[in-house]
Amino acid sequence: MVTLRLRLLMGLGTVLATMFTVQPAAAAPVLLENGNSWARVDPYSQNGHDIWVVDGWNFLMKEWFWYRVDGAGGLGHEASVDTLDTSPVVLAVDTSGDGGDDNLRLKYRNADQGLAVEINYNLVGAPAGSGRTDLAETVAVTNISNAPRTFHLFLYADYLLSAGFDTAVVKWPNTVDQWFAPYHACEVAVVPVPTRCEVGLVPSTLDALNDSLPTTLNGNAGPLTGDVAWGLEWEFMLRPGESYLISENRLLTMVPEPATLSLLALGGLAILRRKRPL
Secondary structure (H helix, E strand, O other): OOOOOOHHHHHOOOHHHHHHHOOOOOOOOEEEEEOOOEEEEEEEOOEEEEEEEEOOOEEEEEEEEEEEOOOOOOOOOOEEEEHHHHOOOEEEEEEEEEOOOOOEEEEEEOOOOOEEEEEEEEEEOOOOOOOEEEEEEEEEEEEEOOEEEEEEEEEEEEOOOOOOOOEEEEOOOEEEEEEEOOEEEEEEEEOOOOEEEEEEOOOHHHHHHHHHOOOOOOOOOOOOOEEEEEEEEEEEEEOOOOOOEEEEEEEEEOOOHHHHHHHHHHHHHHHHOOOOOO
16 A cells, blocks of 8 residues: 655654654664754664654655675675664764754674674754754774675665655765755765765665665766665775774755745645655
C-alpha cells in the first residue's frame, strides 16, 4: 500500500508523539535537537538518518553508509553499516546544555568482517526562523583483522527539496550541492577527498548498493535534475590496527524566511513537495 509522506512532518501528530515521548532504551531511533532543528537517526536499520527538520520543514529522506570488504573472504558486495553489529554502542549526549541531545556516537564492530566503524553526529541548530541548520559528521573505519584489507565506504544521500525537480551536482574535489529554490542542501567532505561519486535518479544508486554484486560508483557528477539522489565512495587499504577517518559537514538553508514560505505554501507551493512511498 502506498503511503503519502508530506514534507511538513512537524504538523503530523505521529511525529509530534515521537518527539515528546520517552524512547525505549534498545533498538529505537535516536532524536537530536538543537535550536530550530531536529533530526532522527535509526542506528539499527538502513533507514539511518531519515529526518532532518529546520523550522518545521523536513528536508531528508535518507542519508546513510554502506561498506564493502574486498578479498580474503571479505563480503564481496555492499551492505549497510547497521548489518555489521546487531548491538552497536549508541550514545546520545546533550553538549549544549539546552536539555536536548545534540551529539550522537554510534560504534559498530564485526570480527568476521575484520571491521569496526564509528559514526559521530553533531547537530548545530540556529535561532528560530533563520531557515538554516548544520550537521557535522565524522566516520572512522578501523581494520580489526590480522591482515591488510581493502575497504570501500559509501555515503548515500536522498534529500527532500521538491516533488522531483531538484538539481544536484558534485563539485570536485569535495562538495555536493542540491537545490530547488528557495531550498538548498550542501555537503562538504572536508577530508579526505572521495574516490568516486555518482548523481542519479531515485532509486538507481540505492538499488545498486543493496544488490548482491560489488558496486563502483559511475563518476557522474551531474548536474542532474529530477528525483535525484547521490553517493560518494572512498576506497582505501588498511593494515591491521589502522584507521581511516572521514570528516564532513552538511548545511541546510531555506530562503526566503519560513514565515514567507508559509504564505507561499498557501498560494500553491505545497503541491510541489515530493510524495514518495515509505
